[in-house]
Amino acid sequence: MSDHPILEVRDVTRRYADRTAVEGASLQLEPGQVSCLLGPSGCGKSTLLRMIAGLESVDDGEIRCHDRIMSQPGRTVRPEDRGIGLVFQDNALFPHLDVKANIGFGLKGLPAEERRRRIAALLARFHIEHLADAWPHMLSGGEQQRVAIARALAREPALLLLDEPFSGLDGQLRETIRTSLLSDLRDLGTSVLIVTHDPEEAMMIADKLILMSGGRILQSGSPLSCYAQPASEIAARLLGNVIVLPALIADGVAQTPLGAVPLASAPDGPADILLRPEALTIGATGTKATVSAVRFVGNGYAVDLDTGSLDLTVRHQGEPPLSGNEVHVAINADMATNFLMKTN
Numbered sequence: 001m002s003d004h005p006i007l008e009v010r011d012v013t014r015r016y017a018d019r020t021a022v023e024g025a026s027l028q029l030e031p032g033q034v035s036c037l038l039g040p041s042g043c044g045k046s047t048l049l050r051m052i053a054g055l056e057s058v059d060d061g062e063i064r065c066h067d068r069i070m071s072q073p074g075r076t077v078r079p080e081d082r083g084i085g086l087v088f089q090d091n092a093l094f095p096h097l098d099v100k101a102n103i104g105f106g107l108k109g110l111p112a113e114e115r116r117r118r119i120a121a122l123l124a125r126f127h128i129e130h131l132a133d134a135w136p137h138m139l140s141g142g143e144q145q146r147v148a149i150a151r152a153l154a155r156e157p158a159l160l161l162l163d164e165p166f167s168g169l170d171g172q173l174r175e176t177i178r179t180s181l182l183s184d185l186r187d188l189g190t191s192v193l194i195v196t197h198d199p200e201e202a203m204m205i206a207d208k209l210i211l212m213s214g215g216r217i218l219q220s221g222s223p224l225s226c227y228a229q230p231a232s233e234i235a236a237r238l239l240g241n242v243i244v245l246p247a248l249i250a251d252g253v254a255q256t257p258l259g260a261v262p263l264a265s266a267p268d269g270p271a272d273i274l275l276r277p278e279a280l281t282i283g284a285t286g287t288k289a290t291v292s293a294v295r296f297v298g299n300g301y302a303v304d305l306d307t308g309s310l311d312l313t314v315r316h317q318g319e320p321p322l323s324g325n326e327v328h329v330a331i332n333a334d335m336a337t338n339f340l341m342k343t344n
C-alpha cells in the first residue's frame, strides 16, 4: 500500500458573515487508516468535513484528493466527482427505495450484472443480506447506519467521511455497533475520517487523531502521542483532565509542590507542569493532603485533595480514603509519559 496521502488539506479557511468557522486548517490522511477529527461542539468539525466532501467551498487554502485539486478559492469539484463518500449523522435513506436499491442508487451507470455484484458484496460485507428487500422504515438505527455506509461505499470512494456516526446510540449498543462497523471497515481497507466530540471514542478507534478547537487544528498524531505529548494545554484538555502544577526547572528537573519531575528537554526557569491525573498516587509517602471528596467513577475513584496550597483531583483504584482523612500524594515515577510541560 502506498504511503502517499489520500487527502491533503492545506491551510483551509471558511468564513461566514459573522464568524470564521475554520481557520488555516491543515491535515493529511494516509491510505487504509481510520482517522478521527475530535473537538468540542461548534469548533468547526462539520464545516471542515463538508469542505472535504465538496458541499462547502473554501475561502482560502486548498484540498487535494490523490493529488488532484478538489477545492481552491473559486473552484469546488462537485461532491459526486470527488471519489469521497459522506454519511451524515441521520443516515438518511431514500424511503421509497428498498435496501438493495438504496445501496445501488449511485451505480445507475454500471452494467446490471456489475451493479448486482457490488450490491451483493456490500450486503455480505455489512451482514445485511437478510435485509436486501426491506424498506428503510423497517430497520433499526444500527441497520440503517449499515445501509447508509454500504450506499456510500458502493461507488468505491477513496475516502469515507462519517459525521458523528455513533452519537444517536447509547451505552452497550453504541459499543457493539462501533466495534463491528470498525472491524468491517478495517477488513475492507477503507480510509475513513470520523468526526466525533467524544475523546474516549476517538482514542479507542483512531489510528490517527486530529484535534480541533476554535476553528483550528491543534495537533495530529497517534492517540498515545497526542495524549502523552500534547502540543498545548488546550490540546491536552481535549483528551482528558490535566493537573497544572507550578514548577521551577533546573538542569532538566522540575521542582513542584508534589516533588521532582524529570523532563526530557526544558529550559531552566519557572514553568507550569501538566500531569494526567493518573500520574499522581495516594500512598504512604509524599505531600500531606486532606481528602475533600470521593466519587466513584466506574473504573475507580476520583479523589479531591487539598494540600493547603493546591486543590487536586486524583484517580484511585482499590479501597478509597474517607472524606476528611489526611493522606499523602506523590508523583508516580512510572508515569513518565504523563509529564507534560508548559513553559510560562
Ligand code: ADP
Binding pocket: 016, 017, 019, 020, 021, 039, 040, 041, 042, 043, 044, 045, 046, 047, 048
Ligand atoms: P462542529 O461540527 O464542530 O459542531 P460546525 O462546523 O457545525 O462545528 O460550526 C462551526 C461554527 O460555524 C459554529 O460557530 C457555527 O455556528 C458556525 N456555522 C456553521 N455553519 C454555518 C452557516 N451555514 N452559517 C453561519 N455560521 C455557521
